[in-house]
Amino acid sequence: MENSNGQKLDRYEAKMALTIKVGYWASLLTFAFGLISWLLLDIAVVVPYCFLAFSLANLINVLALKKHQDLNLSFNLGALFGMAAALGITLFTGGISSPFIFVLAIIVFAGYATTGRRGKLYL
Secondary structure, three states, rough: OHHHHHHHHHHHHHHHHHHHHHHHHHHHHHHHHHHHHHHHHOOOHHHHHHHHHHHHHHHHHHHHHHHHHHHHHHHHHHHHHHHHHHHHHHHHHHHHHHOOHHHHHHHHHHHHHOOOOOOOOOO
16 A cells, blocks of 8 residues: 555554564563562562563563554553552552652653543553
């Protein structure tokens, strides 16, 4: 397709490919953070489990995206998983005085900033 619909499809496919790559890297890095905090830092309470749970949930989300091809659903689920993991880590590492609390604000801001004109779902 050479018209504007073809250009939109190419842009959508580029966003899909980028989302898949970012999802794989996010899963890999949070899995590594989980192992580092568990094995090297000897944190065995909640933090490594939050990292490992996010890593697994995000990997399943990326694999499901390849199957169902719905970028909005996958993006919203990824943001929800990230928010849940960040909230869990924040609550179990000091609450309001946690050094991890800035991540909550970043996730909320990213959800707001990436929502298009027609979007009505904010985290």
